[in-house]
Amino acid sequence: MKIYDGIIIGAGAAGMAAAITAKQENPNFDLAILEKMDRPGLKVAAAGNGRCNITNKNCPDYLSTLKFLQSVGIMTRDDGNGWIYPYNEEAKSVVAALVEKIRSQGSEIFCGNRVKSVEIIENHRDSGWRHNKAGDSAVFQIDTDNGTKYFARRVVLSTGGKSGPKLGTTGDGFVIARNLGHTVNTLVPSLTTVETYEDTAYIAGVRAKASVTLLFKGIPVAAEEGEIQFTEDGISGICIYNLTRYMTGLPLESYSLEVDFFPGIWNIEEVIEEREALMGRNALLLTMLKKPLRKLIMDQTGGDVKEITKLIKKFPLKVKNLGGWRKAQVTRGGVDLHEISHDTMESTLIKNLFIVGEVLDYDGPCGGFNLNHAWQTGIKAGRAMAENF
């Protein structure tokens, strides 16, 4: 029976960062990665609409992330606002570079291996099993759905969250962590779309640059500016995703949104009056808004300038529901960070168990913060796992 020095469960961003760093730290560290899907890194390959917003200059540790990415050979560039992407903006090639590095380091990725449980089994000094320098004797037994058992002295749990379940992440890591005694804080889909009571089917597909305010019982609680897109049942876009981070824990019917299609233009009423004089009532919104939206606003206001002004500065939407796990980009909630050493990502409950990435109770806004968290926690765990071994 083979006992690995380390087994990493989940070949996503955090798991692959852990694998690469462990080998960089200690080339003799014998590790394998178990991946449930038939290919590693499916979520990374889908990230940023296939462009992969890999990190962000506003992450305090982004230089460390860049150093790691450079050590893998991943060339990056900044979009001008601090959002960092691979140079070719091709998420798939980020995954290919990570996989290539892992293989060149001599580690194996076993795909099609869904881990269903992790147990600690005691090692006996006289059984011939090798002890690491720290003198740790416990061994983990890792059972997979296909009946294969793996054994390792150190384990990294990097199974991701529950968002985007088609990409392999259905929350298995939370069950495994809970069974090992960890606290898992309430799980909620975050960075997701918003379904509204208003019928948006007519304007579905319309994109606009806008400012959106989130209101709780009519009181503004947060605002975001950026691109929005109307959908068949509501609204989507990066600023909408970010606003969903504020809508957890309280009844959704208390929330509403107001869209300002002309942020920063405070004299819009005058502008419209001038345009009415210049172009006539029927044409006054031409080039200001996309056609279906233009028509909707004209229909709802009858072309009255005051009503148009109100509607285009405070277009109201009442929140009915959030997009759920299928449409969410991250998981809010997860393994309680109080049970994890922040320097090493080692569990404070179970020695030699490391928990990283989206399994942890961390979620950031759009812009590369979530992948940055995955890289960083993976790097820390990989280093800690392989040093002193």
Ligand SMILES: Cc1cc2nc3c(=O)[nH]c(=O)nc-3n(C[C@H](O)[C@H](O)[C@H](O)COP(=O)(O)OP(=O)(O)OC[C@H]3O[C@@H](n4cnc5c(N)ncnc54)[C@H](O)[C@@H]3O)c2cc1C
């Ligand atoms: C559509 C989409 C776009 C996104 N775009 C961005 C972006 O541009 N920038 C950004 O910062 N963040 C983005 N995110 C979020 C980001 O991708 C995740 O936060 C990040 O990938 C989490 O890394 P992770 O390693 O924890 O998990 P993942 O990358 O999800 O990897 C977990 C891996 O574990 C495997 N696994 C799960 N269960 C098991 C099991 N039981 N046994 C074995 N393997 C298992 C999964 O198949 C998966 O490969 C996006 C998310 C989505 C859904």
